[in-house]
Amino acid sequence: MNFQVYDTTLRDGAQREGIRYSVADKLAVARLLDEFGVGFIEGGWPGALPTDTEFFARAAKELTLRHAILVAFGATRRAGVAVRTDRQVRALLDAETPAVCLVAKSDLRHVERALRTTGRENLAMVTDTVAYLTGEGRRVFLDCEHFFDGFGHDPAYAASVVTAALQAGAEVAVMCDTNGGMLPSRVTATVAELCERTGLTPDRLGIHCQDDTACAVANTVTAVEAGVRHVQCTANGYGERPGNADLFAVVGNLALKLGLPVLPDGCLEQMVRVSHAVAEIANLAPDSHQAYAGSAAFAHKAGLHASAIKVDPALYNHVDPAAVGNDMRILVTEMAGRASVELKSRELGLDLTGHDHALTRVTDLVKRREADGWSYEAADASFELLVRDVLGQAAVPFTLESYRVLVEHRADGEVVSEATVKLDVDGARVITTAEGNGPVNALDQALRAALAHHYPRLANFQLADYKVRILEGSQGTGAVTRVLLETVDTAGRDWTTVGVHENVVEASWLALVDALVWGLAHRSPTR
Numbered sequence: 001m002n003f004q005v006y007d008t009t010l011r012d013g014a015q016r017e018g019i020r021y022s023v024a025d026k027l028a029v030a031r032l033l034d035e036f037g038v039g040f041i042e043g044g045w046p047g048a049l050p051t052d053t054e055f056f057a058r059a060a061k062e063l064t065l066r067h068a069i070l071v072a073f074g075a076t077r078r079a080g081v082a083v084r085t086d087r088q089v090r091a092l093l094d095a096e097t098p099a100v101c102l103v104a105k106s107d108l109r110h111v112e113r114a115l116r117t118t119g120r121e122n123l124a125m126v127t128d129t130v131a132y133l134t135g136e137g138r139r140v141f142l143d144c145e146h147f148f149d150g151f152g153h154d155p156a157y158a159a160s161v162v163t164a165a166l167q168a169g170a171e172v173a174v175m176c177d178t179n180g181g182m183l184p185s186r187v188t189a190t191v192a193e194l195c196e197r198t199g200l201t202p203d204r205l206g207i208h209c210q211d212d213t214a215c216a217v218a219n220t221v222t223a224v225e226a227g228v229r230h231v232q233c234t235a236n237g238y239g240e241r242p243g244n245a246d247l248f249a250v251v252g253n254l255a256l257k258l259g260l261p262v263l264p265d266g267c268l269e270q271m272v273r274v275s276h277a278v279a280e281i282a283n284l285a286p287d288s289h290q291a292y293a294g295s296a297a298f299a300h301k302a303g304l305h306a307s308a309i310k311v312d313p314a315l316y317n318h319v320d321p322a323a324v325g326n327d328m329r330i331l332v333t334e335m336a337g338r339a340s341v342e343l344k345s346r347e348l349g350l351d352l353t354g355h356d357h358a359l360t361r362v363t364d365l366v367k368r369r370e371a372d373g374w375s376y377e378a379a380d381a382s383f384e385l386l387v388r389d390v391l392g393q394a395a396v397p398f399t400l401e402s403y404r405v406l407v408e409h410r411a412d413g414e415v416v417s418e419a420t421v422k423l424d425v426d427g428a429r430v431i432t433t434a435e436g437n438g439p440v441n442a443l444d445q446a447l448r449a450a451l452a453h454h455y456p457r458l459a460n461f462q463l464a465d466y467k468v469r470i471l472e473g474s475q476g477t478g479a480v481t482r483v484l485l486e487t488v489d490t491a492g493r494d495w496t497t498v499g500v501h502e503n504v505v506e507a508s509w510l511a512l513v514d515a516l517v518w519g520l521a522h523r524s525p526t527r
Helices: 021-035 048-063 087-094 108-113 119-137 147-153 155-168 184-198 218-226 247-257 268-281 302-310 338-347 358-369 379-388 440-451 458-459 506-522
Strands: 002-008 040-044 071-077 097-105 138-144 172-177 205-209 230-233 399-407 415-425 428-438 461-470 481-489 494-501
Touching: 002 415, 021 040, 021 048, 021 461, 021 481, 040 048, 048 071, 048 247, 048 358, 097 119, 097 458, 108 119, 108 147, 119 138, 119 155, 119 358, 138 147, 138 155, 147 155, 147 184, 155 184, 172 184, 172 218, 172 230, 172 268, 184 205, 184 218, 205 218, 218 230, 218 247, 230 247, 230 379, 247 268, 268 302, 302 506, 338 379, 358 379, 379 415, 379 494, 379 506, 399 440, 399 506, 415 440, 440 461, 440 506, 458 461, 458 506, 461 506, 481 506, 494 506
Parallel strands: 002 040, 002 230, 040 071, 071 097, 097 138, 138 172, 172 205, 205 230
Antiparallel strands: 399 415, 415 428, 461 481, 481 494
């Protein structure tokens, strides 16, 4: 079996406290994970959560994946219910994904106390559901929930769940450390004992680890060293409680330490960009000290380190940072990430080859702005406009004279926002005023009204999402804020822009202007 990297950011990762993905967020994260080259993307639990049901419906029309296969997650049939009449099983089919991941109890104590059924019926639930879904043409994986605890309590029963799933047609039976209590040595011993007891080879097994002992990555890599060829992870280790095995650390270790071909060529170096973009969409600050992907992963401060690095960077770097799209940094004299800027610009259709001065200028601007709180990892549209401005290709359709926003709280409790913008559009002075349900919405409406006559295509653009973050180190009402805007058009395109300022309205304005400028500069292929 080829190695399988299975991502569950959109399902298990979404269970992290503080994360709430919209459908648009989930689609954006799925695209990023596909760019990173994972083999499978678990999109959620259709039929159980309305957002997930909508996601699969939209994904069928809007999501084009180059590397990954979309997976729907759900449970086996309920006890005493025929598989063909079980609504949850039907929802898995209705999701129309090529693959399905089922969860089943593999700890007899959970079977009897949580499901309130017998061990025999639980095995029948596994067998019936796997056989039914494979018979409907689906690839099936089975997550054996609480496997390690169950194997420790009753190894014969836990093993029988694995055997039942595989005999019914499951591609892989996944050993889940649901409570996150395992240590690497016990993972190795369990894989060996399970294979000896069942006669299975470890390449029919998968591994899914929670991080309650801070060993999720180590446990995952240990399972692979024991022969497992299917790993389940989440981007940045997001997940319930302390989280899951971090996709980027696991893949980095497997590819760069064990030499396993776990991703398509050219994908590993997308790690940092994808990691940070997912964090922005989740509205969480990227972990600067995250292995491989963190901004400090290859940062050196000690003088002893710096002097050695001047001789040979490999003396204090365990891998080449560029292998994962990162940069080495000396904290006193930070090194520029020219290669990352050049690759990203090329991806956006802007070749900086031969434009050495522009490349240096863009790199310096990005680094300076990031120091001020800007972040372009999840804002490709703003980054592209920055590069075009440096190359002299910017085409801003108007010049701002001024804008003003008023918020009125009336005696009856109604709050009304009103914005006025004054622009120069094609040599004409335009003044418009509009109301909105908030200051940013009012500003958006006023700007659109001012431009509508000259640019009727603006009617195709819609503000889809708006995120505000108080930047780390800022305090109180005087804090610096970062705004991320996601815009969509009627052709199904979406793009994200960023703005940063001490004033949240000005930060919003900067992101809003970028959104409209980018949209007007990129004519939809269908219009």
